[in-house]
Amino acid sequence: MRMTEGVYQKYSATVKALIYLVEGQLETVEECYGRVLQATASTLAADGFGSLSTTNPGDRALLPILIIARVEDNGHAYAILTAFEAVPQMEKRALISI
Numbered sequence: 001m002r003m004t005e006g007v008y009q010k011y012s013a014t015v016k017a018l019i020y021l022v023e024g025q026l027e028t029v030e031e032c033y034g035r036v037l038q039a040t041a042s043t044l045a046a047d048g049f050g051s052l053s054t055t056n057p058g059d060r061a062l063l064p065i066l067i068i069a070r071v072e073d074n075g076h077a078y079a080i081l082t083a084f085e086a087v088p089q090m091e092k093r094a095l096i097s098i
Contacts, residue, residue: 006043006072013039037063049077061095 003011017035020026026035034054040063041052052059062084071077087095 004072007070009043010040010067036067040067044071044074044077047074049074057096058092061092 014036017026017032017039020035021029021032026032037054037060041054041059044066045051052063054060054063062081065084066077066080069076069080071080084092
């Protein structure tokens with residue numbers, strides 16, 4: 001398996017966030033996690049996917065799914081978004097509350 005530029009950029013952003021946390025430049029694990037989510041949101045937005053916010057509960061639930069799925073392009077991102085939107089409301093609330 002090869003690592004594409006998009007995957008590398010996401011891993012790089014994660015490593016940088018973890019270094020900032022260890023060095024005390026970020027105060028909490030939640031701050032670090034927010035940075036990782038924001039890096040993914042920014043990468044997708046730059047590719048034209050649209051704006052995802054780490055402060056919007058629905059977007060914040062969708063972003064980790066996009067990361068786990070190793071989404072690299074809009075086609076895959078929209079497929080995940082479509083599946084996420086099809087999740088019944090009760091289950092979606094459970095994901096959002098995590």
